[in-house]
Amino acid sequence: MKKLSIIGMPMDLGQMRRGVDMGPSAIRYAGVVERLRNLFDEVHDLGDIPIGRPEVVIDEQSNLRNLHLVAEKNEALSKEVDQAISSGSFPLVLGGDHSIAIGTLAGVSKHYKSLGVIWYDAHGDLNTAETSPSGNIHGMPLAVSLGIGHKMLTSVGGFEPKIKPENIVLIGARALDEGEKELIKEIGIKVYTMHEIDRLGMTKVMEETIEYLKERTDGVHLSLDxxxxxxxxxxxxxxxxxxxxSYRESHLAMEMLAESKLITSAEFVEVNPILDDKNKTASVAVALMGSLFGEKLL
Incomplete structure (x- = not known):
């Protein structure tokens, strides 16, 4: 029995550009529930985690934007994700900015001894309050999940760390801050930059990623920005x-992940319909979800 739980996290508190809070609505409007009903026995849309309309608050001590609220809302998300997995459901989280991964990974990692993570992103999201040029928490969730960063964030879910550096594969990186580059080298995170994707081709990158994670993990979370x-x-x-x-390379990556049967949870983040062209990005997200969950052309 294949069950899917869709959880919306309409949060834009981790950064400065408004609009990404409408991401879950845009993805639903692009037909995510209808599309995935064909691929699961049961699809439950659990609605959105309530965020409200909070004012922007910059924490004086850490200079982090909306620190308390980001921690509080991610705590709520982690409980929802935890419950979905406990009920035998595959959790699919719709963002929102990438700071929501703090809550997703807190909820998911309770269920695995050695959780793997594929971080499909232009950015490393490995900043801390000390290395971040902006104080935006959406540039920090991977570091936070490794137990690196502000205690209020690293302790979401009641334990830390959520993941180990050797269980992470970063795919698509092309904008890394200096502090992130140092951390990647220091703790040994596997990274496929655009240079590797161009040089090796997406097929090879995904073959290596799947092989690498298969050996060392008991579940794999896909965090796709x-x-x-x-x-x-x-x-x-x-x-x-x-x-x-590219769109096509991304479909290939998702199709290969579907074949591997490695992925046990997923989130699709940073869809901002205000900056979009006729909801194109949300439609791309839904199409990629189709491929990830085993949609076939023939």
Missing amino acids: LDGLDPHDAPGVGTPVTGGI
């Missing part, structure tokens, strides 16, 4: 970086 794709294919994102992964 739509800015991992080239802005030509996914224009509706807050922090676009040119020279990204």
Whole structure:
């Protein structure tokens, strides 16, 4: 019995550009429930985690934007994700900015001894309050999940760390801050930058990723930021970086993950309909979900 639980996390508190809070609505409008009903025995849309309309608050001590609220809302998300997995359901989280991964990973990692993570993104999201040029928490969730960062964030879910550096594969990186580059080298995270994707081809990158994670993990979470794709294919994102992964390469990656049967949870984040062209980016997200969950052309 294949069950899917869709959880909306309409949070834009982790960064400065408004609009990404409408991401879950845009993805639903693009037909996610109808599309995935064909691929699961049961699809439950659990609605959205309530965020409200909070004022922007910058924490004086850490200089982090909306620190308390981001921690509080991610705590709520982690409980929802935890419950979905406990009920035998595959959790699919719709973002929202990438700071929501703090809550998703807190909920997911309770169920695995050695959780793997595929971070499909133009950015490393490995900043801390000390290395971040902006204080935006959406640039920190991977570091936070490794137990690196502000205690209020690393302790979401009641334990830390959620993941180990050797269980992470970062795919599509092309905009890394200096502090992130140092951390990647220091703790040994496997990274496929756009250089590797161009040089090796997406088939090889995904074969190596699947092989690498299969050996060492008991579950794999996919965290897909739509800015991992080239802005030509996914224009509706807050922090676009040119020279990204193509639409077709992304479908191939998702199809290979579907075949591998490795993925046990997923989130699709940073869809911003205000910056989009006729809901194109949300439609791309839904199409990629179709491929991830085993949709076939023939």
